[in-house]
Amino acid sequence: MKVAVIQFPGSNCDLDTLHVLRDVVGVDADLIWHKRFKDSNYDAAVLPGGFSYGDHLRAGIIAAYSPAMASVKEMAKQNKPILGICNGFQILVESSLLPGALLRNSNLKFICKWTTLRVETRHSAFTQLYQKGQSIRMPIAHNEGRFFVEEEMLEDLHRHDQIVFRYSGENPNGAIDDVAGICNEDRNVVGLMPHPERASESILGSEDGRKMFESMLNWLK
């Protein structure tokens, strides 16, 4: 079993994610430059946080057109787990692997802080080991994290149980319906603005994020 952490120009959470996969969760993982990424070599892929291509035009849009994303789409079709964290979530949305848009935070500021999330569904490749309704802590660090869909699409997301995490208590960025993370209809592609890799060891203040990676291993068994 091997996991790819795909590195784009401007990725900056790639090494943290690799560390958690290899040293905390204990799974074989490669850090792989997007131009060299081949889907056939991997069982799962993580798109890490950062500022790919300087967030030019719109966060995630230029990376969405990297040939690597054609490979990621192929993996998604094969029901392999795909996780997008922060900028990775933006890339998944701009690649149409996940629905919606991530707009600028409503306070127009970059926000870096701890948030409390509610696990809305266990039925995804990255949340099987949580309990529905469980309260967990993970930090956010983003400027464009305000999840947006029109009313009709929001109803669809609810109907198909695609909302994976919601901010509980304070909504930091103005996201519609407090949405912090979603999955696709096949439930193998998950994207979220908070950083599970920054909340996977007690020394960092929370281990709640680790279960996302462990759930992925569970899904692959």
Next chain:
Amino acid sequence: MRTLYLVEIVIGNKPQAKDPEGQTIMKDLMHKSGYDCIKEVRTGKLLKVQIEANSEEEAREKVFAMCNDLRIFNPVAHSCKIEVRGKT
């Protein structure tokens, strides 16, 4: 004969998506400075492109096709207007 046309692509948030920057510009700058007559401000992004084409219509069509092909705007949240501004 192929000509260079100047085309403007204007990307803005759909009416349903809040525009906090536009609100701040209106309330904290315009209204506070006495321009109460301003009732709405929406911010957006402007791309000025120069494109080679045989006609104005072809220039518009090519830019329109590109905007959809490359998701120059996110159709979930944005509207996109294309205006040909003439020859360069």
